[in-house]
């Protein structure tokens with residue numbers, strides 16, 4: 156999208172529409188649309204329920220754990236795991252870490268999500284507080300410098316730091332480098348930073364998405380739903396008589412539920428359908444209270 160809009164503008168005339176897979180990409184494209192900088196309609200695949208409920212939550216949840224385990228071979232049970240961001244990815248990862256016996260701590264900036272994390276059974280606190288407690292820190296926010304200089308100053312000896320959110324900006328790596336007197340690679344994907352005060356902090360996968368850096372990303376059996384949304388949304392764009400007005404659109408509901416239906420069928424799972432009596436009952440306001 157960036158290349159088309161910046162370097163290859165001569166090709167824009169032929170573009171009927173596009174699709175965008177991920178949370179951060181959708182945020183950027185909405186900002187472009189609001190600024191009038193977007194040149195063709197986009198369907199926001201991430202907004203499909205059959206995308207973020209599954210790929211972000213169960214995919215990122217599992218593959219982040221997989222990446223950190225492969226990089227470090229740590230035992231999760233009993234560790235204080237700090238999860239920055241309780242969005243779809245953070246929820247999935249926190250749930251899986253808890254399932255392996257970790258003591259999970261969630262940090263958030265959104266009060267509703269912080270409350271949800273609390274009631275899901277995680278401890279919620281500010282990163283300033285969590286920095287002193289955590290054994291493992293994982294950022295899944297899409298935000299910049301969620302782990303910053305003053306957090307590194309407070310961290311325990313041997314703390315492990317990883318990112319599975321957006322790009323390598325969530326951890327302020329430049330600050331970590333400045334604060335260190337030396338650094339060395341102790342395992343593939345594990346870099347030890349020796350602080351001036353002698354503490355050692357471990358950065359995984361250069362702060363890039365750890366599920367991709369150290370593992371294999373999400374299993375195909377969750378990406379299939381994301382890519383089915385991509386394919387069917389592309390067909391939807393191509394089949395319009397007139398190109399849609401330039402904007403960022405949600406995946407049409409019919410496509411979303413068709414993907415869920417196909418996925419269930421592929422898993423051999425049958426579900427019930429409403430009877431006529433039930434349809435009538437659910438649509439009425441006269442029966443029951």
Ligand SMILES: NC(=O)c1ccc[n+]([C@@H]2O[C@H](COP(=O)([O-])OP(=O)(O)OC[C@H]3O[C@@H](n4cnc5c(N)ncnc54)[C@H](O)[C@@H]3O)[C@@H](O)[C@H]2O)c1
Nearest residue numbers: 178179240242243244262263264265296297298319320321
């Ligand atoms: N690793 C992967 O394979 C993978 C897969 C899908 C999405 N992603 C990326 O992961 C990131 C999160 O995606 P999501 O779908 O969970 O998004 P989301 O919008 O559902 O959740 C992000 C959460 O982070 C919180 N947050 C923002 N700034 C924060 C801060 N400074 N401290 C604490 N919390 C903060 C927000 O309030 C929100 O609840 C995005 O950048 C997305 O592109 C990565």
